[in-house]
Structure formats: C-alpha cells, structure tokens
Amino acid sequence: MTADANWLDKGNREVLDKMRGEGIDTVWDRLARQEPQCGFGKLGLCCKLCNQGPCRIDPTGHGPQKGVCGADADTIAARNFIRHIAAGSAAHTDHARAVVETLLDVCRGKAGDYEIKEPDKVYMLADVYGLETEGRPIKEIAGELAEETLAEFGRTEGTTTLIARAPKKRREIWKKNNVEPRGIDREITACMSRTHIGVEHDYRELIRQGTRTALADGWGGSMLGTEIQDILFGRPVPVRAEINLGVISSTKVNVVVHGHEPTLSEMIVIAARSPDMLDAAKAAGAEGIQVSGCCCTANELLMRHGVPSAGTFLQQELIIGTGAVEAMVVDIQCIMPAVADTVRHYHTKLISTSRDAHFPGAVHVEFDEHRALEIAKEIVQMAIDNFERRDPSKVYIPDEKTELIAGFSHETMLYMLGGRFRASYRPLNDNIMNGRIRGVAGVVGCNNAKVDGESFHTILVKELIKNDILCVQTGCSAGTCARVGLLKPEMKEFAGPGLREICETVGMPPVLHSGSCVDNSRILIACTGMVNEGGLGEDISDLPVVGLCPEWMSEKAISIGHYFVTSGVYTIFSGGGTLLVQGAGKLSDYLFDGMEKEYGAKWGFEEDPHKVARMVREHIESKREALGINKAAERKLFDMEDRRQLVV
Numbered sequence: 001m002t003a004d005a006n007w008l009d010k011g012n013r014e015v016l017d018k019m020r021g022e023g024i025d026t027v028w029d030r031l032a033r034q035e036p037q038c039g040f041g042k043l044g045l046c047c048k049l050c051n052q053g054p055c056r057i058d059p060t061g062h063g064p065q066k067g068v069c070g071a072d073a074d075t076i077a078a079r080n081f082i083r084h085i086a087a088g089s090a091a092h093t094d095h096a097r098a099v100v101e102t103l104l105d106v107c108r109g110k111a112g113d114y115e116i117k118e119p120d121k122v123y124m125l126a127d128v129y130g131l132e133t134e135g136r137p138i139k140e141i142a143g144e145l146a147e148e149t150l151a152e153f154g155r156t157e158g159t160t161t162l163i164a165r166a167p168k169k170r171r172e173i174w175k176k177n178n179v180e181p182r183g184i185d186r187e188i189t190a191c192m193s194r195t196h197i198g199v200e201h202d203y204r205e206l207i208r209q210g211t212r213t214a215l216a217d218g219w220g221g222s223m224l225g226t227e228i229q230d231i232l233f234g235r236p237v238p239v240r241a242e243i244n245l246g247v248i249s250s251t252k253v254n255v256v257v258h259g260h261e262p263t264l265s266e267m268i269v270i271a272a273r274s275p276d277m278l279d280a281a282k283a284a285g286a287e288g289i290q291v292s293g294c295c296c297t298a299n300e301l302l303m304r305h306g307v308p309s310a311g312t313f314l315q316q317e318l319i320i321g322t323g324a325v326e327a328m329v330v331d332i333q334c335i336m337p338a339v340a341d342t343v344r345h346y347h348t349k350l351i352s353t354s355r356d357a358h359f360p361g362a363v364h365v366e367f368d369e370h371r372a373l374e375i376a377k378e379i380v381q382m383a384i385d386n387f388e389r390r391d392p393s394k395v396y397i398p399d400e401k402t403e404l405i406a407g408f409s410h411e412t413m414l415y416m417l418g419g420r421f422r423a424s425y426r427p428l429n430d431n432i433m434n435g436r437i438r439g440v441a442g443v444v445g446c447n448n449a450k451v452d453g454e455s456f457h458t459i460l461v462k463e464l465i466k467n468d469i470l471c472v473q474t475g476c477s478a479g480t481c482a483r484v485g486l487l488k489p490e491m492k493e494f495a496g497p498g499l500r501e502i503c504e505t506v507g508m509p510p511v512l513h514s515g516s517c518v519d520n521s522r523i524l525i526a527c528t529g530m531v532n533e534g535g536l537g538e539d540i541s542d543l544p545v546v547g548l549c550p551e552w553m554s555e556k557a558i559s560i561g562h563y564f565v566t567s568g569v570y571t572i573f574s575g576g577g578t579l580l581v582q583g584a585g586k587l588s589d590y591l592f593d594g595m596e597k598e599y600g601a602k603w604g605f606e607e608d609p610h611k612v613a614r615m616v617r618e619h620i621e622s623k624r625e626a627l628g629i630n631k632a633a634e635r636k637l638f639d640m641e642d643r644r645q646l647v648v
C-alpha cells in the first residue's frame with residue numbers, strides 16, 4: 001500500500017506536485033520505494049540484537065519459532081517494544097534535562113536572556129520537592145529546585161519525586177506491581193541492559209521494566225519538561241493563531257523553526273521582533289520577518305506567543321518546497337534527514353543547532369544558552385542575508401491557512417471551565433456527571449505517511465465531538481485537526497448538544513490544543529485533578545477518559561502510550577497497520593487484555609477510525625455505568641450530597 005499523500009489539502013498537494021515536477025523526492029516517494037515493507041518487522045518478529053542474527057520468527061507457525069539463541073516471539077517482540085519505550089523516554093527526558101539546565105543557569109546568573117516568568121509554578125514544584133520557600137528570593141528557590149530536578153535523572157535511591165502528584169490509589173497500584181520508577185536514567189539504562197542478548201527473557205518482566213521507564217517519562221521527564229518550560233517561557237493561555245503552508249510570507253524573510261526544544265526558538269521570536277533585525281530585513285528588500293514553526297517547536301511557540309505553524313511532521317519537506325523559506329532552523333526530534341536533500345534544490349539554508357543533532361549538508365550553528373539571544377540574532381541575520389537568493393520562479397505559496405485557538409494548559413482548563421473565582425475541575429466533573437459531556441478523549445500522535453485517505457485524526461475527532469466527547473489534543477494530532485478548522489470555537493456547531501452548550505457558555509472550542517508531546521503530562525495532571533475533585537471515582541482508571549494515538553509513528557508515541565495505559569487510561573493506537581507486537585501471541589494478549597487486571601487499563605489497536613470512535617463510546621459509557629452516572633441526564637449541578645453518593 002502506498003498512501004501517496006491523499007490526505008493533503010489542495011494547496012499542499014499543489015506544492016507536492018511542484019516538487020515532483022522539480023525532481024524532488026518526498027516521504028511518500030521514498031515510502032513507495034520501500035514497498036513491500038518487511039512483514040516480520042511489522043509484527044515485531046525480527047531480532048537483530050546480536051550477530052548470530054538477524055533472526056525472524058515465522059508467524060504462520062511453519063517456519064522457525066525461535067531465534068538462534070532460543071528467544072521466542074514474545075521475548076523478541078517485548079524486547080523490541082521496550083527498546084522503543086527506552087528511546088522515546090530518553091528523547092523526552094533529555095529534552096527536559098536541557099530545560100532544567102537552562103533554569104539552573106538562569107538562577108546562577110549565567111543565562112541572562114531568560115527569566116523566571118512563573119514564580120507560582122516555582123512555589124508549586126518547591127512544595128512537591130519539600131523545599132523551604134519562606135523568606136527566600138525566587139531565584140534561590142528556583143536554583144535549588146533546578147538542582148533537585150536535575151538529580152531526578154541520576155537518582156540512585158528512592159523513586160521519581162513527581163509520581164507523588166498521582167492519585168493515591170494509582171500510586172498503590174504502581175507499588176503493588178513493583179513499577180514505581182527510580183531515577184529516570186536508571187530506568188532507561190535498565191531497559192537497554194535487560195534487553196541485551198541473554199539477560200531478561202520473560203516478556204512480562206520486560207514489560208514491567210518498560211512500565212518503569214515509561215512512567216519515568218510521563219511522571220518524570222516529560223512532566224519536568226512541561227513545568228520548567230512554563231517557568232521559563234510562561235504558562236500558555238488561549239491564543240489565536242494560524243496554521244498551514246499559507247502562513248509563509250511571500251514578502252517577508254521566512255524563518256521556520258522545527259523540532260521540539262523551545263529554548264532557542266523563544267529567542268528567535270525575540271530576535272525577529274527586534275528593531276535592528278527588522279531594519280536589516282527591510283534593508284535587504286523584505287517587508288519584515290515571518291517566524292513560523294513545524295512539529296512541536298511550532299506547538300510551543302503557538303501556545304505561548306501565537307506564532308503561526310507552517311505545518312506538522314509530514315509537511316516539513318513541503319514547507320521548504322514553497323521555495324520561500326530563507327532558513328529552516330532545526331533542533332531535535334522528528335526532523336527528517338531528507339530536509340538536507342530538499343534544501344539543495346532551493347536557496348533555503350538548513351541550520352542545525354543542537355550538539356546532539358547534525359545533518360550532513362546543513363550549516364551547524366551550535367546553540368549555547370549562555371549567549372542565547374546573540375546566537376538567535378546570528379541565525380536570523382543568516383536568513384536575512386539569504387533573502388536576496390530567493391528564486392521567484394521556484395516560489396509557490398498556497399493560500400491555505402486556518403485559524404485556531406491554542407494554549408489550553410491544565411491550569412487554563414481550570415480557569416476556562418471554572419472561571420476566575422472558581423478555578424477548579426468541579427464544573428468539568430459536574431458536566432460529565434450530568435451527562436452534557438460524556439467523557440474526555442486525549443487525542444495525541446503523529447502523522448504517518450502510510451495512512452491513506454482523509455486523516456485518521458480528523459475523522460475520529462469529528463465523530464467524538466459529535467457524541468459529546470470533549471477532545472484534548474497535543475502534537476501533530478492537534479496540528480492536523482487545526483488545519484481542517486476543528487480548533488476554532490465555531491466548530492461547536494459540529495459538537496453534540498451537551499458539549500455545544502458548554503462551548504457556548506464558556507466560549508471554548510470543542511477540541512482543546514494542550515501543546516506539544518511533552519505536554520501530554522498536562523493530560524495526566526488534568527486526569528489527577530478530575531479524580532481529586534471528587535465524584536468520578538478514586539483513580540484515573542475510574543474516569544470516563546480514553547487516550548488515542550492515531551497515525552502513530554515515533555518511539556516517543558510508544559512511551560506515551562505505555563505511560564497512559566499504566567496510569568489507568570485505556571489507550572488505542574492506530575495507523576501504519578501495526579503496534580509492532582501483533583506477531584507475539586502471549587505478549588499481545590497481555591498488552592491488549594491482561595494488563596487491565598493489573599492497571600485498570602490496557603492497550604488497543606484498530607485501523608478503522610469509525611470503529612475506534614465506537615470503541616471510545618463503549619468504553620466511556622461502561623465507565624459511566626460503573627460510576628453510576630449513566631442514569632437519564634438531569635440538567636442540574638450536583639451538590640456535595642449528590643457527589644458523596646456518587647463516589648464509588
């Protein structure tokens with residue numbers, strides 16, 4: 001099967017056709033050349049962990065059932081699966097480490113271009129870490145907090161501190177299953193060492209190690225990344241912005257920031273708005289400087305500054321293909337190496353900036369937070385200097401761009417739903433209990449070139465909101481739905497009557513953009529907030545909530561999926577035809593069924609978005625039934641007595 005970009009809108013399609021006319025390869029062409037892809041790999045049945053292999057297990061049962069070392073299908077697939085978790089967790093947590101180090105430098109006076117923008121959050125985290133705050137200057141507290149959080153990564157004793165934020169019952173479940181994460185790096189290393197040939201062979205023990213590693217991501221690295229970024233760059237609040245290739249300017253210098261870490265891109269925004277840079281752009285014949293984003297760096301800037309997003313993962317080559325990008329500035333994660341080939345056909349400079357990510361053919365300007373604004377200006381100046389090399393005969397910028405509202409952090413959700421004087425999850429819980437909102441779906445995930453036809457994300461989200469299920473989105477899933485307009489308040493017209501009523505009252509869209517992929521930790525905090533508010537059970541697994549990851553692609557998605565499941569959220573993946581475990585019978589049975597007994601939640605996989613929507617509805621209704629809130633919906637606010645009776 002070759003998808004051939006059928007999900008693209010007209011403008012993106014036109015740019016793709018133009019690129020093909022110019023003899024440029026894209027992700028869809030390369031996918032076509034890879035077909036047919038390895039059937040053993042798709043089922044998780046290929047092992048290349050030692051040089052007696054590569055080995056394959058025959059899924060028909062007629063060929064080999066053991067690798068050369070004797071590993072069976074379940075051992076092989078479980079090892080592969082938790083190595084994905086380790087890589088995904090490492091990606092998120094290394095991102096977080098860099099942000100924590102920046103906070104430490106800020107507090108030590110070594111990164112003067114940044115400041116502490118959210119003292120409240122410093123106090124909140126200081127409380128979780130048991131730090132003294134009375135009478136101390138904020139930078140001193142934040143400095144100690146940075147040291148403490150930095151210690152999380154290599155912690156040699158005890159557990160990751162932030163798991164204390166989870167509901168009590170969930171922490172007991174983790175303790176009982178012996179999966180409380182120790183130091184973040186410790187768990188990632190254990191994942192790698194236990195999957196080496198000849199170490200751990202019990203698929204359930206392998207998954208247990210994967211669980212610790214994923215929890216160290218969700219309740220450790222990712223959560224730290226989110227919270228410390230809020231401290232440094234500000235807590236997102238609802239903001240109007242635009243998305244799609246049409247945000248690229250025909251008259252301004254275009255700088256596209258792509259990747260995940262906002263540390264440099266925050267400075268690029270400041271640099272691009274500074275009078276000296278604007279003067280330089282005008283002197284170069286441009287009308288100004290247009291910064292836009294791609295992937296999760298886009299989400300970070302979108303949420304905090306309303307900076308437009310030029311596109312999501314699958315659009316990165318098309319963004320360059322407009323022929324109007326002076327510089328694509330990349331940091332880490334989800335940047336296809338192909339972009340280094342694409343820029344060769346245009347005047348675009350690909351500027352790599354991370355000491356961890358190099359692209360042969362790119363210009364490398366290594367970022368250093370001690371000289372953050374200076375480096376940002378250097379990069380913007382490179383883009384300005386490149387403006388005169390733009391070739392008008394190669395430029396095609398489609399009109400398409402769509403408005404969206406982003407910036408629904410967990411704190412903003414409280415404010416939106418509860419109002420200034422009643423900032424709590426009470427109204428959300430009440431509206432779930434009275435049935436206006438049936439439940440909540442966290443819809444996250446990537447784009448995958450293998451997915452054909454209309455985007456899985458958009459079909460699914462439309463069907464969910466129609467059924468009064470509030471959708472909270474992150475990552476490329478949010479971007480994909482934003483592109484078709486689902487993140488506009490006007491979309492309430494497509495919501496069911498209950499959800500529409502709330503959207504009208506509160507003035508919010510039925511689909512909430514909560515940020516980048518590290519911000520999935522915001523969904524964990526929101527779920528915990530709903531539990532703590534009362535009336536919807538005692539644990540996350542009691543909530544009428546699901547996790548969905550359509551079009552999954554990256555290893556980070558597997559780590560996210562696994563920390564969702566083991567935090568008590570039934571999580572359904574889709575896209576690309578596989579979760580890369582389905583060839584291993586016992587392992588699949590455990591992930592898709594057996595885990596529920598231990599964690600109150602399990603994995604799901606389904607390729608038909610309409611079926612996924614049905615599975616979501618059934619799950620949410622069964623949770624409502626168990627909570628005793630599925631009686632005919634009464635239109636009233638529940639008082640304390642009602643709530644006490646409803647607690648299971």
Ligand code: BF8
Pocket residue numbers: 260295296313333334445446447474475476477516517518553554556557
């Ligand atoms: O971290 S959604 S394609 S950009 S992995 Fe990558 Fe997937 Fe996009 Fe953000 Ni998340």
